[in-house]
Amino acid sequence: MATERKVTSTNYRNQSFLEEKCSLNELLDLVSKRWICEVLFCIEEGINRFKSVKEELSYISDTILADRFRLLEKYDLVSKEHFDEIPFRVEYTLTEKGQELCTLLEQICNFSDSLPACKIESKKKTTSG
Amino acid sequence: MATERKVTSTNYRNQSFLEEKCSLNELLDLVSKRWICEVLFCIEEGINRFKSVKEELSYISDTILADRFRLLEKYDLVSKEHFDEIPFRVEYTLTEKGQELCTLLEQICNFSDSLPACKIESKKKTTSG
């Protein structure tokens, strides 16, 4: 990961245009990255180590999880603590801003639950038996 | 646009996993698409025709704008009205859900403004002269 964007691309120019217009676009670019919200929610619930988050989110890969932790730290939404034990241990915790974001995301989550287009109804079908 | 996802990909499986886990992920996938929020805000402000939105959002392309309108309509966030005049005219307006989403987005916008990592400070630099 950590590949730099090609500054000559239209893609880059447009994203920059949007981010300068409103910081919302930068934040959305972050929180919409795959797994980001789930990682955030894991930490909120106290599942706060590399391994435990990886287990909780069955399919996430090392590469992506490491990248997501790095991003969340960069944006000061989580903080990282390294414990010098043997074997060593790393824990992530939400910052105040991180907690605030979680709360906002939960509001959006309620909203999306109420959107008919989301939650494609046929997903459950518990009519068996 | 409108290219179908390859159902055999890990990419697809993971996104499906997340969307089934929480509808938040589906909504985020939508609102984080480039220009979506800006289009929504344009409509909210009464800039509600293809041409006028295109002019307001300098760099957006026809292809993308059409796709965004289609998505917003599909999710029932905006509704489309065709006026049979000569030349004909099409107007988009927010639905109740669309208005509700705008309000939520504005809250997140306030939050992102307060995040130090967003709004990279050096963007203004009005110290000249």
Place this chain on the structure above:
DNA sequence: CTGTATCCGATAAGATACTG
């Protein structure tokens, strides 16, 4: 245990040409 480096396939964004 907690990551990093490198490479590759899938998807999103956009350019261009065209239509009723």
Place this chain on the structure above:
DNA sequence: CAGTATCTTATCGGATACAG
């Protein structure tokens, strides 16, 4: 005016191998 069809490129997500 308000789009659609087709193609190209950039970026993202992920697999694999490896490291402190």
